[in-house]
Amino acid sequence: MRTDAQPRVAAGPDGRPPFAETAYGRRKLRQESAARAVFLAMTLLMVAPLVAIVAHLVVEAWPALSLEFLLDVPRNRMTEGGIWSALVGTIYLVAISLAVAAPIGVLAAVYLNEYAKDTWFNRIINLAVINLAGVPSIVHALFGLGAFVYAARFGFSVMAASLTLAIMTLPVIIASTREALAAVPTAFREACWNVGASRWQTIRGVVLPNSISGILTGIILQVSRAAGETAPVMFTGAVLYKAVERGSLFPYYLDDQCMALSMHLYVLTTQVPNVAHAIPYATAVVLLGSVLLVNAAAIGLRVWLRNRKRW
Amino acid sequence: MSAPAASPFAIETRALNLWYGSFQALKGVTVGIRHGQITSLIGPSGCGKTTLLRCFNRVNERYGEVRTTGDIEVLGRNIYAADVSLIELRRSVGMVFQRPNPLPLTVYENVVFALRLHTPGRQLTRPTLDEAVERALTETGLWKDLKDRLRTRATDLQLEQQQKLCIARLLPLRPDVILMDEPCSALDVEGTRAIEDLMAELRGRYTIVIVTHSMAQARRVSDECIFMLLGELVEHRRTAELFLVPQDRRTAEYIEGRYG
Numbered sequence: 001m002r003t004d005a006q007p008r009v010a011a012g013p014d015g016r017p018p019f020a021e022t023a024y025g026r027r028k029l030r031q032e033s034a035a036r037a038v039f040l041a042m043t044l045l046m047v048a049p050l051v052a053i054v055a056h057l058v059v060e061a062w063p064a065l066s067l068e069f070l071l072d073v074p075r076n077r078m079t080e081g082g083i084w085s086a087l088v089g090t091i092y093l094v095a096i097s098l099a100v101a102a103p104i105g106v107l108a109a110v111y112l113n114e115y116a117k118d119t120w121f122n123r124i125i126n127l128a129v130i131n132l133a134g135v136p137s138i139v140h141a142l143f144g145l146g147a148f149v150y151a152a153r154f155g156f157s158v159m160a161a162s163l164t165l166a167i168m169t170l171p172v173i174i175a176s177t178r179e180a181l182a183a184v185p186t187a188f189r190e191a192c193w194n195v196g197a198s199r200w201q202t203i204r205g206v207v208l209p210n211s212i213s214g215i216l217t218g219i220i221l222q223v224s225r226a227a228g229e230t231a232p233v234m235f236t237g238a239v240l241y242k243a244v245e246r247g248s249l250f251p252y253y254l255d256d257q258c259m260a261l262s263m264h265l266y267v268l269t270t271q272v273p274n275v276a277h278a279i280p281y282a283t284a285v286v287l288l289g290s291v292l293l294v295n296a297a298a299i300g301l302r303v304w305l306r307n308r309k310r311w
Numbered sequence: 312m313s314a315p316a317a318s319p320f321a322i323e324t325r326a327l328n329l330w331y332g333s334f335q336a337l338k339g340v341t342v343g344i345r346h347g348q349i350t351s352l353i354g355p356s357g358c359g360k361t362t363l364l365r366c367f368n369r370v371n372e373r374y375g376e377v378r379t380t381g382d383i384e385v386l387g388r389n390i391y392a393a394d395v396s397l398i399e400l401r402r403s404v405g406m407v408f409q410r411p412n413p414l415p416l417t418v419y420e421n422v423v424f425a426l427r428l429h430t431p432g433r434q435l436t437r438p439t440l441d442e443a444v445e446r447a448l449t450e451t452g453l454w455k456d457l458k459d460r461l462r463t464r465a466t467d468l469q470l471e472q473q474q475k476l477c478i479a480r481l482l483p484l485r486p487d488v489i490l491m492d493e494p495c496s497a498l499d500v501e502g503t504r505a506i507e508d509l510m511a512e513l514r515g516r517y518t519i520v521i522v523t524h525s526m527a528q529a530r531r532v533s534d535e536c537i538f539m540l541l542g543e544l545v546e547h548r549r550t551a552e553l554f555l556v557p558q559d560r561r562t563a564e565y566i567e568g569r570y571g
Contacts, residue, residue: 118376185412187408187410187412188412188414188415189373190370190406190408190412191408191412191413191414191477191480192414192428193370193373193401194368194370194401194405194406194490195401195402195405195424195425195428195480195481195484196397196398196399196400196401196402196425196428196429196484197398197425197428198398198428201428205414205424205428206414210415
C-alpha cells in the first residue's frame with residue numbers, strides 16, 4: 001500500500017502531458033483506416049459487376065421489353081414473338097416442385113429439430129441433408145432422369161421435371177426450416193413443457209406460429225433457385241419448343257413436356273440462328289426480374305410477420 | 312388434494328443420483344418437502360439446486376440426456392413408475408422461471424393456454440374460460456390491473472406482471488406443487504417484494520419449492536431451507552434454525568459469506 005501518495009503531475013515519465021498521442025498510437029490509427037479502405041473496396045468490387053450485368057441486360061433488352069413480350073408465344077422459328085410458353089412452364093414447374101418439397105421439407109425439419117434425439121442414425125440423416133444441399137444440379141438432373149423419367153415411368157414431363165426440382169430444393173428447405181425452428185426461444189418451449197404440453201402441442205401452439213416467417217422465407221427463396229436451374233429440367237421434361245396458345249393459363253398437362261425460361265434462354269443463345277438481338281436479353285431480364293420480385297416478396301413477408309411478433 | 316394423509320411430505324426423494332453424461336450433478340439426495348409450505352433451495356452456483364428442482368416434474372429429461380437412480384415420490388406416488396403420465400405429472404407440478412416467459416399471446420390466452428392443452432376443445436365454453444381467467448388473475452392479484460387489458464399481449468406487460476402471469480397460468484390446472492427457479496432474479500426490489508407477497512398468499516394452498524441465489528430471500532419467504540453443495544444435500548431444517556444455528560460447518564461458512 002502506498003502511503004507517500006503524491007498528487008499526480010501533469011506529465012508522463014518522458015515529460016509529455018497525459019493522454020498525448022504516441023507514435024505507436026498513430027500507427028494503429030493508420031492501420032485502422034487502411035483496414036477500413038480494404039473492406040470498403042471489396043464491397044464495391046462485389047457490387048460493381050452485379051450493377052454492370054443488370055444495366056447491360058436492361059439496356060440491350062429495352063427494344064423487346066413489353067407486356068406483349070410476356071404474353072406472346074415465340075414465333076417464326078423462335079426468332080420473334082414473346083416468351084409466354086416458357087414463362088408459364090417455369091411457373092408450373094416451380095409451383096408443383098414447391099407444393100411437393102415444402103410440406104415434406106418442413107415436416108422433416110420439425111422431426112429433426114423437435115423430436116430426433118442425438119443418435120448415430122439421426123447424425124447420419126443430418127449429414128445426408130447437409131451433403132444433399134451441396135450436390136451439383138447436374139447430378140440431381142441425372143437422378144431425376146433415372147428415377148422419375150425412366151424408373152417411375154413419368155416420361156419426359158412436367159411431373160418428372162417438377163419432382164427433380166423438388167428433390168433439389170428439399171435439403172435446403174429442411175436446413176432453412178431447422179434454422180427458423182431453432183431460433184424460437186427455449187423459454188417458450190419450457191413454458192409449454194412445464195404445464196404438461198405434449199411435444200405436438202408445443203410445436204403447434206408455440207413453435208410453428210413463432211417460426212412461420214423464417215420458414216416461409218426459406219421456402220420462397222427456393223422459388224428463385226428452382227426457376228433459375230437449367231440442367232434438372234433439361235434432362236427431365238423441358239423441351240426446345242412447344243406450341244402453346246398466346247396467354248393460355250393451362251397450356252400443359254402433367255404428362256406433357258413443357259418449355260422453361262432458363263432452358264429457353266439457353267436455346268435462344270446457342271441453338272437458334274438469326275434471333276432478334278434483344279430477345280435473349282429480354283428473356284434474361286424477365287428471368288432475373290421474376291427472381292428479384294420473388295425475393296423482394298420474401299423480404300416483405302418477413303418484415304410484415306416480424307413486425308407482428310414482439311419478443 | 313389426492314395426497315394420502317399418512318405422509319407429511321408432498322415430495323420425497325431417496326438416494327437420488329443424477330448424471331448429465333458422465334458428470335454427476337446430484338449425489339445421494341434424500342429429502343422430504345412438506346405439504347403446503349414454502350421450501351427454499353440455496354447453495355452456490357452449480358450445486359445442483361436447479362437440477363433437483365427439475366427432477367420433481369421430470370422436466371430434466373427434456374433438456375438432454377440424463378440418467379437417474381433412486382426414488383422420487385410426489386404425493387406418495389413414485390413418479391418413475393411405468394404408468395405415470397409425464398403430462399399429468401407436469402400438470403400437477405408446474406414451474407416458474409428466472410426470466411418471466413409468458414407466451415407471445417394475449418393475457419387471456421396465456422392464462423387459458425394450459426387449460427386448452429388438457430381439455431378437448433368442445434368442453435371449453437366461453438364462460439368456463441372467462442371464469443378460469445378471472446379466478447387465476449384474482450388469485451395472483453392481477454385482476455384489478457389487467458381486467459380491462461385481457462387482450463393486450465402478455466409480452467408487453469411490466470416484468471413483475473409478466474412473472475405473476477406465469478404463476479397465474481399454472482393455477483387453472485389446480486396444481487399441487489409450484490416449482491420456482493429464481494423467480495425474482497430478473498425483477499427489481501418492488502417486483503421482488505410483489506412476488507414474495509404473492510408466494511405468502513399462495514402458501515398453504517400449494518406446496519412451493521423455490522431455488523434462490525439470495526440467502527436473504529430464502530430467509531424472508533421460506534418455512535424450510537435446504538442447503539446444497541456440489542450435488543449433495545448438506546443441511547435441511549426450519550429456515551429460522553438453519554440461519555441461526557447451522558449444524559454443518561459448510562452451511563455455517565456459506566451463510567457467513569465465506570464462499571459462494
